[in-house]
Amino acid sequence: MKTESVLEKVxxxxxxxxxxxxxxxxxxxxxxxLEKAKMLGDYVDAVNVTDNQTAMVRMSSFGASLFLRQAGxxxxxxxVTRDRNRLAMQADIIGAYSHGINTMLCLSGDHPKFGDHPxxxxxxxxxxxxxxxxxxxMRDEGKFQGGADIENPPKMFIGAAANPFADPFELRVARLxxxxxxxxxxxxxxxxFNLEKFELxxxxxxxxxxxxxxxxxxxVTPIKTVGMARYMKNKVPGMDVPQHIVDRMAxxxxxxxxxxxxxxxxxxxxxLRQIEGVAGIHLMAIEWxxxxxxxxxxxxxxxxxxxx
Amino acid sequence: xxxxxxxxxxxxxxxxxxxxxxxxxxxxxxxxxxxAGGRKEVGILSSMLQMAFLKQGKSIQILEHTxxxxxDPEYVEELVSMIDGVDAVLSMACxxxxxxxxxxxxxKPVFPAVNTKFMGASERQGVWAERCAGCGDCxxxxxxxICPIARCSKQLMNGPCGGSTGGKCEISPDVDCAWALIWxxxxxxxxxxxxxxxxxxxxxxNGRGAGPRKIVREDLAE
Numbered sequence: 295m296k297t298e299s300v301l302e303k304v305x306x307x308x309x310x311x312x313x314x315x316x317x318x319x320x321x322x323x324x325x326x327x328l329e330k331a332k333m334l335g336d337y338v339d340a341v342n343v344t345d346n347q348t349a350m351v352r353m354s355s356f357g358a359s360l361f362l363r364q365a366g367x368x369x370x371x372x373x374v375t376r377d378r379n380r381l382a383m384q385a386d387i388i389g390a391y392s393h394g395i396n397t398m399l400c401l402s403g404d405h406p407k408f409g410d411h412p413x414x415x416x417x418x419x420x421x422x423x424x425x426x427x428x429x430x431x432m433r434d435e436g437k438f439q440g441g442a443d444i445e446n447p448p449k450m451f452i453g454a455a456a457n458p459f460a461d462p463f464e465l466r467v468a469r470l471x472x473x474x475x476x477x478x479x480x481x482x483x484x485x486x487f488n489l490e491k492f493e494l495x496x497x498x499x500x501x502x503x504x505x506x507x508x509x510x511x512x513x514v515t516p517i518k519t520v521g522m523a524r525y526m527k528n529k530v531p532g533m534d535v536p537q538h539i540v541d542r543m544a545x546x547x548x549x550x551x552x553x554x555x556x557x558x559x560x561x562x563x564x565x566l567r568q569i570e571g572v573a574g575i576h577l578m579a580i581e582w583x584x585x586x587x588x589x590x591x592x593x594x595x596x597x598x599x600x601x602x
Numbered sequence: 603x604x605x606x607x608x609x610x611x612x613x614x615x616x617x618x619x620x621x622x623x624x625x626x627x628x629x630x631x632x633x634x635x636x637x638a639g640g641r642k643e644v645g646i647l648s649s650m651l652q653m654a655f656l657k658q659g660k661s662i663q664i665l666e667h668t669x670x671x672x673x674d675p676e677y678v679e680e681l682v683s684m685i686d687g688v689d690a691v692l693s694m695a696c697x698x699x700x701x702x703x704x705x706x707x708x709x710k711p712v713f714p715a716v717n718t719k720f721m722g723a724s725e726r727q728g729v730w731a732e733r734c735a736g737c738g739d740c741x742x743x744x745x746x747x748i749c750p751i752a753r754c755s756k757q758l759m760n761g762p763c764g765g766s767t768g769g770k771c772e773i774s775p776d777v778d779c780a781w782a783l784i785w786x787x788x789x790x791x792x793x794x795x796x797x798x799x800x801x802x803x804x805x806x807x808n809g810r811g812a813g814p815r816k817i818v819r820e821d822l823a824e
Contacts, residue, residue, distance in 0.1 A: 380803070402756050402763055416756065423760040424803040439803065457764030465785050468797055469761045476800060484764055504760045529766035531772035602814070 296433070296479065299397040300368040300529040301340040303601045304574075305480065305509045310567060312572025312595050313370065313482065313511060314338040314586050316356035316357035327358045330583045331365045337590040338577070339598055340368040340397055342482070348379060349409025356390050363394050370453060371426040372396050375402025379419035380428065380439050387432065391584035392446030394405055399453040399482065400425040423476045426454055430477030435479075446462050456510075457484035458495035459534035474507045482576040489565055497569055505571030512566045515578045516585060517555035520544045539545060556589055563593040603631075603723075605695045605730045606638040606716040608647065614692065617713040618662070621689035624651075626715070627681065628668035636730055639694030639716050643666040643685055645717060647694065662707055672699025678706050678791065708746035721752075738808030738815065744796060746787035751804075753780035759801040 295302060303313045313332050319326040334341055341362055345355040352358075359369035372432050373383060388400070402422045406414045406472050420428065420439075425555050428439045429452050436447035454473050458466050470481065486492045492512070499505050517523045520543040527535035539558060546554040559577075575595075579586050608614075618624055628819050630743040634640030648664045655662040658724040665684055669677045670675070672695035680705070685691070690711040698717040704712040720732040735752040741759070743751060751757050755773045762781035765772025788794045 402758060405755055405765075405773050407755075419758040419806070420658065420803045421758040421760050422763075423758070427800070428803065455764060460762065460764045460766045461768055461779070462762070462766070462782055462785050465781075465797070467679055468794075472798055473801055475798070512666050520702055532763075 297396050297449040297451040299340075300601055301370070301386060301397050302451045302479065302598055304339045306362060307599060307601065309599045310595065311340075311509070311511060312338045312577065312581070312590060313342060313574065314577045314579065314597065315342040315344065316358070316362070317344045317352035317581070317582060318351065318355065320352050321446070322353070322374050324361050327353065327361045328365055330585075331362050331367050332370045333583045334367065334586055337587045337596060339574075339601075340370050342370040342372055342399060345374045345401070345403065346409075347404070348536040349376070349404045349406045349411065352409065356386050356395075359390060359395050360393050364397050370394055372400040373398060373402060373423060373425075374401045375418050375420055375425055376406070376416045377402035383425070384428070384432065384438055385521045387429065387448050387450065388444065391450065394478060396449060397451040397453065398429065399455065400429060400478075401455055415455060423472050426452055426473055426476040426478050434477075440506045449480075451479050452480060455483070456481045457493050457532050458486075459484055460532040461493075463491075466495055467502060467504070470499060470504055470508075471502060471529065474504050476510050480511060480573075482511045483513040484532060485513045485578060486562065486566065487526075487534050488560065492566075493536060493569060496569055500571050505573075509573035510571055511574040511576040512569075512572050513578060514559055514562050514578045515580065516559040516582060516589060517551075518582060519548075519551050519555075520546075535585070556585060556592070559589055560592045561593070563589070603635055603721070604633075604698070605636045605719045605722045606696050608638055608643065608694070608716050609714065611650055611654065612713050614647070614713070618651070618690055618692060621662075621711075623663045623665070623688045623690075625665045625681070625684055625688040625691045625700075626651075627691060627693050627695065628666075628673065629672035629693075629699050630668055630670050631672075631695075633695055633716060635658070635724075636722075637728075639696075644668055647692075652766055657688060667696075669699075670805065673698075673702050674707065675702065678702050679764075681707070683729050732817065734811065737806070738806065739805065741801065743802065744799070746784050746791060746796075748780055748787060748795065749786065750780050750781045753778070753783075760805065 343355045343359045345507045355372050362369040381419050400422055406412055406416050429450050431437050434448050436444050441502045523540045523543045526533045563575055628639050628642055628644035644666050648666050672676045687705050692713050692715050694715045700714045721734040722730045723733045725731045732752050737751050755771050766779040769776040771779045
């Protein structure tokens with residue numbers, strides 16, 4: 295074991311991992327984050343805490359992660375390279391680790407154009423692969439990126455994202471290989487709706503043995519309405535929603551669409567569990583956290599293993 | 603080359619409103635090539651300003667002059683005979699030219715008439731696009747001649763983000779994904795193996811990280 299991370303322990307114990315996501319509030323309202331945390335409660339192994347998600351200012355991932363930690367949950371500190379340079383990022387990593395936060399996700403972040411500060415200067419001092427390298431060097435060598443020693447190095451379980459559906463497709467396995475070479479421990483993928491394409495990507499991943507070097511958590515999202523399905527299909531860059539899913543939602547009466555979306559999600563989880571090399575799921579129920587327990591239960595992933 | 607665009611006319615008018623006699627200076631280099639501040643644009647701006655002030659019942663006198671290079675002290679010296687007779691100078695050069703005039707003629711107010719944009723190349727007639735960020739440590743040798751610092755919206759040095767769709771950047775269908783271009787070119791050159799070499803975190807001291815930069819060539823410096 296590289297860390298004390300519960301997620302690492304769950305994965306090493308051979309259990310199929312379940313992570314979920316929690317977007318911090320847009321204000322100093324700790325109650326909101328605690329309310330979400332309570333919903334997720336015992337149903338997931340660890341919870342991603344987003345970092346200025348969609349380039350909108352929210353309570354910091356570090357601040358919100360601390361509330362989760364204090365509530366007895368296991369936060370995954372998300373961090374984007376968009377908003378801070380390497381000094382600020384490393385400072386937050388040791389700060390978070392000092393508070394018992396030992397799992398993180400290294401991302402470049404959504405472009406400011408998509409948020410409510412399109413006029414902001416993005417930083418991008420380093421990219422996501424250099425970010426993974428930096429955290430690994432902090433953990434394994436006890437060195438800051440600049441080379442100086444760290445007293446009590448942060449033992450972070452290092453995650454990153456992968457999108458098997460973005461272009462160029464043929465480059466996507468190679469991009470994962472770069473993240474593995476940089477030192478990533480686990481991967482959470484973009485939401486999967488196009489299972490065939492995901493399987494094709496996983497085939498490439500297995501061919502190179504990358505699933506043996508990092509744990510792959512398949513991303514899933516329950517669709518609430520046919521409108522949401524259409525929006526994700528047509529408007530969200532890098533998202534691949536096949537027409538048959540949109541059609542299935544459209545054929546469902548409006549009042550039943552939420553249940554149908556959950557049914558699709560549960561079926562997807564069951565199919566993903568059969569794929570060699572998929573070590574868990576990452577459930578992104580965007581502002582629908584209260585549905586997480588139901589999905590986890592229906593997918594047969596409850597109770598979660600008890601690991602201290 | 604350095605690209606520029608003329609500032610909105612109202613902004614220029616506000617700069618020079620308090621003055622009677624203006625020297626409007628163009629530059630024959632980059633701003634001429636990108637049709638922002640050469641001899642022709644000097645003539646057009648001069649007429650526009652005179653008409654705008656005339657409409658407001660104010661007469662203004664504008665001297666026009668276009669230098670070979672406004673960022674070079676030798677050429678800027680040409681203005682000596684004209685400077686004393688004017689109240690202010692309006693420069694149509696890039697920011698380097700404006701600052702060179704301000705440095706040489708320190709008692710004369712100098713105003714910019716263009717917004718300096720970026721280092722770019724001509725894509726086709728009338729279209730210029732950013733190509734170089736002047737980072738001071740060129741990556742083009744390992745990125746198949748396409749710069750991810752200047753051309754990737756997230757400045758990613760090791761491959762495309764998850765938003766790349768159909769060869770286009772997530773920020774706009776009008777923007778090529780730099781990494782899609784790099785990948786296509788690496789394939790064409792049979793150099794795809796190079797993609798998996800991790801480009802290390804950049805030393806920005808070669809760029810703006812260490813403050814304003816200077817090149818001193820001992821063999822040429824006086």
